[in-house]
Amino acid sequence: MINVTKTYLPDKKKYKKYIDEIYENGWLTNNGPLVQRLEKRLAEYLGVKNIILVANGTVALEIAYRTLNIKGFAVTTPFSFVATTSSLVTNNILPIFADIDQTTFNINPNNIENLITPNTSAIVPVHVFGNGCEVDEISEIAKKYNLKVIYDAAHAFDVKYKDKSILNYGDISTLSFHATKLFHCIEGGALVINDDSLVEKARYLINFGIENQTSIPHLGTNAKMNEFEAAMGLCVLDDMEEIKNKRKQIVKTYIDGLNGLAEFQKKNENTTENYSYFPVVFKNESERLKVEKSLNEEGIFPRRYFYPSLDTLDYIEPKQECKLSRIISKRILCLPIYAELEVEIQEKIVNIIKDIIWKIYFYVMQIFVFYR
Numbered sequence: 328m329i330n331v332t333k334t335y336l337p338d339k340k341k342y343k344k345y346i347d348e349i350y351e352n353g354w355l356t357n358n359g360p361l362v363q364r365l366e367k368r369l370a371e372y373l374g375v376k377n378i379i380l381v382a383n384g385t386v387a388l389e390i391a392y393r394t395l396n397i398k399g400f401a402v403t404t405p406f407s408f409v410a411t412t413s414s415l416v417t418n419n420i421l422p423i424f425a426d427i428d429q430t431t432f433n434i435n436p437n438n439i440e441n442l443i444t445p446n447t448s449a450i451v452p453v454h455v456f457g458n459g460c461e462v463d464e465i466s467e468i469a470k471k472y473n474l475k476v477i478y479d480a481a482h483a484f485d486v487k488y489k490d491k492s493i494l495n496y497g498d499i500s501t502l503s504f505h506a507t508k509l510f511h512c513i514e515g516g517a518l519v520i521n522d523d524s525l526v527e528k529a530r531y532l533i534n535f536g537i538e539n540q541t542s543i544p545h546l547g548t549n550a551k552m553n554e555f556e557a558a559m560g561l562c563v564l565d566d567m568e569e570i571k572n573k574r575k576q577i578v579k580t581y582i583d584g585l586n587g588l589a590e591f592q593k594k595n596e597n598t599t600e601n602y603s604y605f606p607v608v609f610k611n612e613s614e615r616l617k618v619e620k621s622l623n624e625e626g627i628f629p630r631r632y633f634y635p636s637l638d639t640l641d642y643i644e645p646k647q648e649c650k651l652s653r654i655i656s657k658r659i660l661c662l663p664i665y666a667e668l669e670v671e672i673q674e675k676i677v678n679i680i681k682d683i684i685w686k687i688y689f690y691v692m693q694i695f696v697f698y699r
């Protein structure tokens with residue numbers, strides 16, 4: 328079975344060495360030495376000042392809202408993984424959806440301003456599939472209305488904007504290091520905080536709000552990463568260049584093979600690519616369904632990222648409608664992409680898609696000729 332992704336497993340011996348270290352020092356969690364080591368290495372690798380490792384990307388978002396005291400409404404995108412929205416709702420913040428740009432799949436900055444009200448305190452955009460948002464325009468809007476910006480950068484590991492980490496934009500960027508991600512720690516996530524003065528508060532918040540044995544100044548939670556997860560991260564980080572190069576080759580095969588037959592995500596010219604996903608948009612829902620069915624019959628399982636569009640969630644009141652996000656979410660498929668995906672399988676995927684699209688084309692042409 329070929330799934331949309333397969334977790335990268337680093338060298339077992341290397342991982343075991345870290346596990347031996349954990350057994351020797353008996354320090355399993357609570358800001359252990361491996362978590363500290365990984366934070367240092369990631370800050371350097373990504374080119375960011377302050378990074379705090381946490382248990383997952385969802386809790387990273389929640390800690391970001393609490394660190395910045397976000398209340399009331401937040402303008403966000405409907406085209407994302409559900410955690411972008413559910414993390415707002417669980418923190419009593421109402422998501423107000425601004426529709427996307429149908430070519431980049433990111434929030435369209437032109438749709439943000441007219442949704443801002445006196446109750447709005449934040450903008451929560453997502454760098455969808457690692458494609459950088461229009462960060463300069465978003466910063467301008469935030470400045471004009473005095474709003475905080477929290478980027479859900481779950482997909483944007485090691486993405487640069489104008490030669491600098493895109494994680495340095497906004498007040499806080501959050502990352503997910505789930506096993507399905509480009510870089511992973513089994514489960515995990517991080518906050519990248521630009522204002523030094525907020526770092527201490529965020530560190531208390533991930534540890535129940537505790538400052539020391541006698542002081543608990545904040546309402547916190549348990550969001551700590553453990554040492555086994557940090558060990559996995561340290562191993563995977565060593566292999567990042569190799570992982571990215573393999574993915575880059577897969578992207579090339581898909582683009583060369585499918586060019587002209589389906590639409591690809593339009594990349595932000597100012598950002599680098601990290602090859603974390605390969606989304607393809609088909610002409611309509613019926614074509615997407617036929618492609619998916621043909622691939623499934625061969626044991627290949629692309630994913631409908633993202634479906635459903637989050638503005639359709641039952642638990643969001645008042646009801647909102649973002650037409651473009653709904654259209655894209657019905658036509659999109661993310662094709663399998665992971666370091667171990669063999670060239671023959673990549674080519675097989677391309678050929679299955681090509682075949683089915685040509686079949687649909689000839690069928691439509693026949694009808695057209697018949698009725699002329």
Ligand SMILES: Cc1ncc(COP(=O)(O)O)c(C=O)c1O
Nearest residue numbers: 383384385408410481503504505
């Ligand atoms: C855009 C986005 N935000 C947030 C998350 C949540 O991250 P996690 O699964 O680490 O909680 C994900 C996870 O897939 C994601 O894709």
